[in-house]
Each structure stands twice: as structure tokens, then as C-alpha cells.
Amino acid sequence: MLRLYNEQTRQLEPFQPQGDVATIYVCGITPYDTTHLGHAFTYLSFDVLIRYWEHLGYAVRYVQNVTDIDDDVLRKSREVDEDWLALGNRWTTHFMRDLRDLNVRPPDVFPRATDVIPEMFHAIGALISKGLAYEADGNVYYSVAANPHFGKLSGLPKEEWLPTANERGNNPEDPLKRDPLDFVLWQAHQPGEPVWESPWGPGRPGWHIECSTMANAYLGSTVDVHGGGADLAFPHHECETAQMCGVTGQEQFARFWLHTAMVRYQGEKMSKSLGNLIWARDLLAHHSxxxxxxxxxxxxxxxxxxxxxxxxxxxxxxxxxxxxxxxxxxxxxxxxxxxxxxxxxxxxxxxxxxxxxxxxxxxxxxxxxxxxxxxxxxxxxxxxxxxxxxxxxxxxxxxxxxxxxxxxxxxxxxxxx
Ligand SMILES: [Zn+2]
Missing domain, CATH: 1.20.120.640 (Anticodon-binding domain of a subclass of class I aminoacyl-tRNA synthetases)
Structure with missing residues (x-):
């Protein structure tokens, strides 16, 4: 019997799919650079899980997304003076070719975040009507204080929430927020950014609402496994589960949460910000x-x-x-x-x-x-x-x-x- 370590309960639990098909959502890339070994570790690890499920006889439905609209993509697009969509498409195709050449089983659905904008409106609207989100000047924020379960998934001590979130994209200085930990679901239009019309005015979606909406749209309200790199556990996955449980009223969004550990190189975490990266493509040039x-x-x-x-x-x-x-x-x-x-x-x-x-x-x-x-x-x-x-x-x-x-x-x- 397959047993997996469930981050949500912090214990090893026997795994069986809840329905006829094992469902899995793995957070995908933000396409502003190519595939390094840290990414490869995540997608190759989940590839083994998926292939093992198939070996055990389970049918599998696998969704991996592309975070095509995001602060990082827009920043890079300004830096290199390239249209955000063209830049994203270019890096996404590099990434896909890397995974293909590594013989990774392709996801059944490979959505862009921007494919599910209307579904995000539905989710954000539901959160506002339940008092879990509020509108301020064309922005919508999730109210962390309104959710007593916030922090349960990651188990991160409360005093580490804000510094960790700040390291990973949170803007605590935003004067429109009621609490510096509140996170943006919809952000009002800024000059030079792509724009969508919404019930709260023109703007673009926040990061966390993108993934939970895609998982819900393509896999239903509860997924068997939600995965991603360990650096996504907080705040990304914490925010995802908070939102989705808020929308559906369910206690859990994923039955199992699995995180892949970090890959280090030259004594530090391999990361884009540190620049100590080993590229999958370079390894493929010299090894099978x-x-x-x-x-x-x-x-x-x-x-x-x-x-x-x-x-x-x-x-x-x-x-x-x-x-x-x-x-x-x-x-x-x-x-x-x-x-x-x-x-x-x-x-x-x-x-x-x-x-x-x-x-x-x-x-x-x-x-x-x-x-x-x-x-x-x-x-x-x-x-x-x-x-x-x-x-x-x-x-x-x-x-x-x-x-x-x-x-x-x-x-x-x-x-x-
Ligand atoms: Zn995600």
C-alpha cells in the first residue's frame, strides 16, 4: 500500500484516490527564465509519483499550470523590453521542451492562469460575499484575520508569517490593506500592465487565486494531491487553501499536500535570485x-x-x-x-x-x-x-x-x- 507524507497532517498516510481517477495539481513555472535543476527535481519527482500511480493501475488526471501573468513576468518584460505574452510563451516553450526531452509524462491539462479569469471572478465574488475578502480602491484583498484556520497547512509559527511572505512577493506597505498579511486577489490596473475588466474595475489577478482557481476548474473542489516546491508551502499554498476552502465551504482543498525539497549548489539554495543555477538544458547537452x-x-x-x-x-x-x-x-x-x-x-x-x-x-x-x-x-x-x-x-x-x-x-x- 502506497503511503505518502501528508504535509497537512504531518504524518505518513495510506494513499488511495477518492474517485475513479487520481487527481493531482502541481504548481507550474512562472515563465521568465528557463528550467534549472530545482525545477527539474520538482517535476521529475512528481513524474515518478504519477507514473507509479499508473503502474499501480490508477487512471490519472494531472494539471500543471503556467503562471503567465505575475509580478515577476511583468518586471522581466520591462527589463528586457519584450511583450509579457511573447516573453512568457518563449520561456514556457523552453520549459516544455526540457520536460519532454527528460521524458516527463505531459500534464493532461496545461492551463495558463489567464485561461480562468471569469472563474476567478466567481471565486473572488464568493469570498467577498462571505466576509473573507474586501474591496479597496479597485483592489480586492483576502482578509487573513477572518480565517481562524490560516497557518494550519504550513504549520509556520505566527511570528514568521509576515517576514516569510515579504520574502516571497508580499507588499506589507500597501496602505489599502487592513493587515499587512492580507494578500491581493485582484489588483487595480497600473500603467503599462496588461488589463482585464472585472466587477471591481480594470486590473489583473493576484498570484494565489490563479492556482486555486485552475485546480478547481480542471479537477473539481477537492484534489487528491496538490504539489509544488517546498518554498511554495508558505504563503502560496497556505493562501490557496484558505481561499478555496472559503469558496467551497469544505474543510480541505487537497487531501494530500506534498512538497519537494530544495536543491542546493555551492553551499546555497539554487535560486534565480542567487544566480547559482544549473540548467537542465546544459546537462542534456552532456548526458543522456x-x-x-x-x-x-x-x-x-x-x-x-x-x-x-x-x-x-x-x-x-x-x-x-x-x-x-x-x-x-x-x-x-x-x-x-x-x-x-x-x-x-x-x-x-x-x-x-x-x-x-x-x-x-x-x-x-x-x-x-x-x-x-x-x-x-x-x-x-x-x-x-x-x-x-x-x-x-x-x-x-x-x-x-x-x-x-x-x-x-x-x-x-x-x-x-
Ligand atoms: Zn501555485
């Missing part, structure tokens, strides 16, 4: 996608780790070893039993996606296959089992694309060109 996935997924999603290029060596070797194992000629001697290889692999992933242990099981299994094939044993059945397990890690082995990966990303790419 399989080797990159093996290196990244050797780190379970919940462990902070530091990138060291020396880690690519064992990953390159394992990638070659797996290819040798699945393509070794099968002999006539007694067949190699699959034995406990599949169980060991599944037990590792059942344990809150311990990808490190699952990869160790793959490595051992591939060694046994190579030895048995060298001894002239029949390994066809074991090879088939190994291929099946490799698919959970999105490994391409002999380099051929999964057709659904190519077709799925191509379909999404067309909307951003």
Missing part, C-alpha cells in the same frame, strides 16, 4: 536524459540535497548498465526468476516514494540479469519486468520516446507558439 533522471531521482523528493557534478558519473554508469541488461541476448538455460525484484522496488516506492531504494533495487536486478545472460540463462521474462520498472522512472533505455510524451507535449506546445 536517463542519466539525468537517475541522478536527480536518486534523491527522494523530501530530502534537501546539494548538486555535485561527480554524481553524474554513477548515474551515467547505471544508465548504461540498465540498457545492457534490457538488451542482453537471452539464452537457452534455465530462466532467471524475477524473484523479489518487483516487490523490493514497489516496497521502496510505497514508503513515501523512496526513489533511492527503488533505484538500488533496479541496479541489483539489472546486475542479476546481466550475470544470468552471460551464463546463458533465459532472461526474457526478467527483462520485461525490468523494462516495466524502468518506465516508472521515465527511462527511455534505448532512446526511443514514449509516443504519448511526444504527442502530449507537442499538443501543449502549439498553444504557446
Amino acid at each position: 536524459p536517463d542519466a539525468i533522471r537517475l541522478m536527480v531521482n536518486a534523491h527522494p523528493y523530501y530530502e534537501t540535497w546539494e548538486y555535485d557534478e561527480a554524481e553524474m558519473d554513477p548515474a551515467d554508469r547505471l544508465s548504461e548498465q540498465l540498457l545492457i541488461a534490457v538488451s542482453a541476448p537471452s539464452g537457452e538455460e534455465a530462466p532467471l526468476p524475477v524473484g523479489d525484484a518487483v516487490t523490493r522496488f514497489e516496497e521502496a516506492l510505497d514508503d513515501n516514494l523512496n526513489t533511492r531504494q527503488a533505484l538500488a533495487a533496479l541496479e541489483d536486478f539489472s546486475e542479476r540479469i546481466i550475470e544470468a545472460a552471460n551464463d546463458g540463462q533465459s532472461v526474457a521474462e526478467a527483462q520485461e519486468a525490468l523494462r516495466r520498472l524502468c518506465r516508472v522512472f521515465g527511462l527511455r533505455l534505448d532512446g526511443t520516446f514514449e509516443p504519448r510524451v511526444q504527442v502530449g507535449w507537442e499538443r501543449h506546445l502549439q498553444r504557446f507558439q
Whole structure:
């Protein structure tokens, strides 16, 4: 039985989808730069979860968004003097190609935040009518003080709320706010910014309302898993759940909240603001996608780790070893039993996606296959089992694309060109 660490309850809980289809929403990128290893870690970790669900026989509906309108996009667009939409489309297509080349299963829906503006009006209107949001001079703010459950998801101590929010986009100086922690749902039009008409006047949406509205629009009022990087836990996910529970009246917006740990490089968190970035595209220029996935997924999603290029060596070797194992000629001697290889692999992933242990099981299994094939044993059945397990890690082995990966990303790419 798959057990996942649920950030909401802070414990390991058995996971089963609530309906016929397992639903997952993962916060996507804000497209003003390309894909670094921190992003890759998030999307490759969730790719393993989704692929493992499929391996277990669940149908999956996966939504990942693009935060196409946001302070960062507009700032960058002014800096480089490029239209915000063209800039966003350019970086989104880079990102999609990176994920495609890493053989990431494409999301079923890949919406832009601006696809759901009318739905945001509905959500914001509901929050105002319930006394959870207020209008001020063409802006609408969520009233944090009106929600006694605020802060429960992240568990962050109250004294850290404001400094953390300020680091991550909050403007405490805004004189229209009743409380510096209140966050913007709709912001009045500023000169030079794109604009939408709304019931509160012209303007654009706030960041947090975008994600919760997309999740609700494409997956319904409760999702099985809501995921994202750990730096989104507060305030982004806290605000998302506050809003959506306010709109629906439900106690929870996601049944499970999962956060991927941070990737460090040269002693610090890898981040755009620090500039200490390793780009997925640069790694792809020197290593196979399989080797990159093996290196990244050797780190379970919940462990902070530091990138060291020396880690690519064992990953390159394992990638070659797996290819040798699945393509070794099968002999006539007694067949190699699959034995406990599949169980060991599944037990590792059942344990809150311990990808490190699952990869160790793959490595051992591939060694046994190579030895048995060298001894002239029949390994066809074991090879088939190994291929099946490799698919959970999105490994391409002999380099051929999964057709659904190519077709799925191509379909999404067309909307951003
Ligand atoms: Zn989000």
C-alpha cells in the first residue's frame, strides 16, 4: 500500500484516490527564465509519483499550470523590453521542451492562469460575499484575520508569517490593506500592465487565486494531491487553501499536500535570485536524459540535497548498465526468476516514494540479469519486468520516446507558439 507524507497532517498516510481517477495539481513555472535543476527535481519527482500511480493501475488526471501573468513576468518584460505574452510563451516553450526531452509524462491539462479569469471572478465574488475578502480602491484583498484556520497547512509559527511572505512577493506597505498579511486577489490596473475588466474595475489577478482557481476548474473542489516546491508551502499554498476552502465551504482543498525539497549548489539554495543555477538544458547537452533522471531521482523528493557534478558519473554508469541488461541476448538455460525484484522496488516506492531504494533495487536486478545472460540463462521474462520498472522512472533505455510524451507535449506546445 502506497503511503505518502501528508504535509497537512504531518504524518505518513495510506494513499488511495477518492474517485475513479487520481487527481493531482502541481504548481507550474512562472515563465521568465528557463528550467534549472530545482525545477527539474520538482517535476521529475512528481513524474515518478504519477507514473507509479499508473503502474499501480490508477487512471490519472494531472494539471500543471503556467503562471503567465505575475509580478515577476511583468518586471522581466520591462527589463528586457519584450511583450509579457511573447516573453512568457518563449520561456514556457523552453520549459516544455526540457520536460519532454527528460521524458516527463505531459500534464493532461496545461492551463495558463489567464485561461480562468471569469472563474476567478466567481471565486473572488464568493469570498467577498462571505466576509473573507474586501474591496479597496479597485483592489480586492483576502482578509487573513477572518480565517481562524490560516497557518494550519504550513504549520509556520505566527511570528514568521509576515517576514516569510515579504520574502516571497508580499507588499506589507500597501496602505489599502487592513493587515499587512492580507494578500491581493485582484489588483487595480497600473500603467503599462496588461488589463482585464472585472466587477471591481480594470486590473489583473493576484498570484494565489490563479492556482486555486485552475485546480478547481480542471479537477473539481477537492484534489487528491496538490504539489509544488517546498518554498511554495508558505504563503502560496497556505493562501490557496484558505481561499478555496472559503469558496467551497469544505474543510480541505487537497487531501494530500506534498512538497519537494530544495536543491542546493555551492553551499546555497539554487535560486534565480542567487544566480547559482544549473540548467537542465546544459546537462542534456552532456548526458543522456536517463542519466539525468537517475541522478536527480536518486534523491527522494523530501530530502534537501546539494548538486555535485561527480554524481553524474554513477548515474551515467547505471544508465548504461540498465540498457545492457534490457538488451542482453537471452539464452537457452534455465530462466532467471524475477524473484523479489518487483516487490523490493514497489516496497521502496510505497514508503513515501523512496526513489533511492527503488533505484538500488533496479541496479541489483539489472546486475542479476546481466550475470544470468552471460551464463546463458533465459532472461526474457526478467527483462520485461525490468523494462516495466524502468518506465516508472521515465527511462527511455534505448532512446526511443514514449509516443504519448511526444504527442502530449507537442499538443501543449502549439498553444504557446
Ligand atoms: Zn501555485
